[in-house]
Structures are given as structure tokens and as C-alpha cells.
Amino acid sequence: MKNVALDGARLSASVGAGFVTRRMLREIRIAYDASPRGTRYPGGAKAAACISVDFDVTESHRYGPNRAGTEKLLELSQRYEVPLTWAICGKTAVEDMDSYHRILDSPVSQEIGIHTYSHMDALKSGPTEFEEDITKCLDALDMRSAPRTFVFPWNRENHFEVLRKLGFKTYRGKERVIGPPDHSNGLWNERPVYYVDQKSFGAESLIMKYVDLCSRTSAVFHLWTHPWSIVMEGDPNPMLKTLDPVFSHLREMNRRGLLALCTMGEIADHFDSTLASRSMVRPESN
Numbered sequence: 001m002k003n004v005a006l007d008g009a010r011l012s013a014s015v016g017a018g019f020v021t022r023r024m025l026r027e028i029r030i031a032y033d034a035s036p037r038g039t040r041y042p043g044g045a046k047a048a049a050c051i052s053v054d055f056d057v058t059e060s061h062r063y064g065p066n067r068a069g070t071e072k073l074l075e076l077s078q079r080y081e082v083p084l085t086w087a088i089c090g091k092t093a094v095e096d097m098d099s100y101h102r103i104l105d106s107p108v109s110q111e112i113g114i115h116t117y118s119h120m121d122a123l124k125s126g127p128t129e130f131e132e133d134i135t136k137c138l139d140a141l142d143m144r145s146a147p148r149t150f151v152f153p154w155n156r157e158n159h160f161e162v163l164r165k166l167g168f169k170t171y172r173g174k175e176r177v178i179g180p181p182d183h184s185n186g187l188w189n190e191r192p193v194y195y196v197d198q199k200s201f202g203a204e205s206l207i208m209k210y211v212d213l214c215s216r217t218s219a220v221f222h223l224w225t226h227p228w229s230i231v232m233e234g235d236p237n238p239m240l241k242t243l244d245p246v247f248s249h250l251r252e253m254n255r256r257g258l259l260a261l262c263t264m265g266e267i268a269d270h271f272d273s274t275l276a277s278r279s280m281v282r283p284e285s286n
Contacts, residue, residue, distance in 0.1 A: 030193065033179025035218035042270045045260035047214055049221040049250050050190065051082065052172055052264060054151060055103075056089035056119050062228040063096060065236075069227025070099045072236040077108045080247040084110050085264040087151035087172075090117035090137030099227075100141075111263035112141065113149030114168075122158035131162045148265035150187075160185035170268035178210075178219045181271055188268040192222045197229040201238060204245045211249060215258050220267065221250075 041048035053073060057066050077084050086103050093100040103110050117137035122130055138147070148169040152158075155174040163171065170181070170188040177191035194200075194210050207223070214221035223246075230239040253259035262270075 030176040030178060032217075033177050033182070033191075033219075035180045039180055039218045040274075041220075041260040042262050042266055043260050045254075045257065046218045047216075047220070047258065048260040048262050048267060049082075049211065049214070049223070049253075050085060050262050050264050050267060052085040052087055052113070052149075052151060052192075052222065052224040054087045054089075054115055054224065054226045055092055055100075056087075056115055056153070056226065057092045057096065057228070058119050065228035065231035065234065066092070066096060067099050067227075068234070068236045069230045070102060072230065072240060073225075073227060074102055074106050074108075074110075076240070076243055076247045077106065077110070080251040081108055082247055082250055082261050083108055083263050083266075085113050085149055086110055087113045087115035087149070088137070088141060089115040089119050089153075090140040091119070094140050109263075111149060111265050112143060112147060113151055113264065114138065114141075114147050115151050116153055119153045121154060121156055122152055123156045125159075127159050127162050130159045131166070134162070134166060148268055149263070157185075160187065163187060169272065170264050172222070172224065172264070178214055178217060180219060181267060183271075188271055190220060190222055190264050190267060192224050193220075194223050196223060196225040196239075196243070198232050198239070201232065201242055204242045207242075207246050208249045211246070211253065211259070215253060221259070 040046065055070070057063050073084065076082065088100065114134060114137055117133045117140060120130060120133045146167050150163050150168045150171045152171065155172070157174060164186045168187060170190055173189040173191045175191060176193060178193055179191065181188040181190050193214065194207055200207070211221045230236055230243065232238050250259065250261060254261045
């Protein structure tokens, strides 16, 4: 069903029938938000791709898969020169410093985002408690520069006033949307498109159809995952057969000038820089 809907959506996008794209995508539970005419991404590209990785271990048996998955994602990032945004849970970094330092030492620039210290549920905490937990994460990570990107644990959104106070520029919202970043709650919401886990094994052609549709509609292809989500029975290699062609496709689209490969922070910086000269922001959706 998803392949049929996406094939129809891609055809509709190629002939400019945006309303058909929206209808077909609704069938697979993803919204379509048309990009304003003339939308451009870093480097002048008409579309962009970003990959966010939630680096968190909330169950002890996931530490081994977290290490294995982190290593393989970094290998893909280096092989295809695709930067990643890592949403770091401070407690996980403290307890698995080897994996965290692998990220920091990657030859490809990796963005370090924040995922709270204790994987705190924003809907079950007060603003002061939430701010203290984020500050604890910042202290634990000993970052060289202030982070721009925040990812809510379980994608449960709340306390945007705390994020603005701490200087964050962007977050990953809960709703799946094909479209540009949305300026809401005083930050850029870089909305996800596809989540990768073990159920995605063998779905490389489907994922690449999402990439192509985002490219045709001047949208952001935002893929997200966890390191342990790509490990099957202790082995990350089977999922590499799915992810390797996806990363290769992203690099090829980038080389053809069809897609900017960015971190979430880079996309937010780019759209911040356009505000003074272009009317790219929709009304606030508070």
C-alpha cells in the first residue's frame, strides 16, 4: 500500500498536482505541507535530507546493540559523507563514553543535539525539573559550543519556553510530514518522514521513494532511528543491506545538486538567515 501511494504521489508531484499528493499520502498516515515557492536549502538546493539518531539506552540489554549500531551508522556516515544529528541522552553518554567519543571523533562532522540527561518525559515533568535535567546533560557532555537541536524523549512535546530560554533553535516534532521546516513554538520544527527499525529490513526501495518525493516537492527528507533499532538479534549487518543503498542514493542526489545533506542545526541556521530577507515563515502554530 505504501509503495502504491508513494508511486502515485511522485507522479502527482511531477505534474504539479499537489492536492493529489496530499490525498495519497494521507492514506499512509503522513501529511503533506507544500513548500513556499522559491524555497531553498543550504547550498541553494531545492530540497534537503537530514538524519537524526536518538542515542539513548533506557533498558540495560540495549547497551551492546547501542554500541554496535552507533559504529555502523558512523561507518555509513563516513563512507557516503552524510552528516548525522545525534540526539544524546546524557546518562547514556556517561555510561557508554566509548560510543560517545566515537561520534565526537568521526572524520565527518556530526551534530550533537540534546535528548535530556535521564530520558525525561516532558509531559510528566514541570518546567524547572525539565530545565535542570537538560542542564545536567549539557554539563555531562562538556560541549565545545552551545547545541542548537533538541529531541524530545518519546517525541512528547512540552516546555518550549525552556528550550527557547536555553537557546535551542530546532526540534523534531511528532507528526510525520513531507514539507519544509515549520516555525512553531518559537523554534524550527523539522518534521520526521520515516522511522527506521528492524521492521524496515528490506524496505530500501520504499525509503528511496520517500527521498525522491521530498526532492520533487522541495521538502526535507527527515529519517530518524536509534542505534539499537538497526540491530537484529545482536547483528547490525542485515540492516546495513537496507541502509547502505539509502545512504548511497542520498549521496548521489547530493552530487547531482538535487538534495542538500545537512544536520538539523544547519537547516535551522539556514532558515534563520532567510528571515530578514524573505518571508518564509508561516503564522506561529502555538
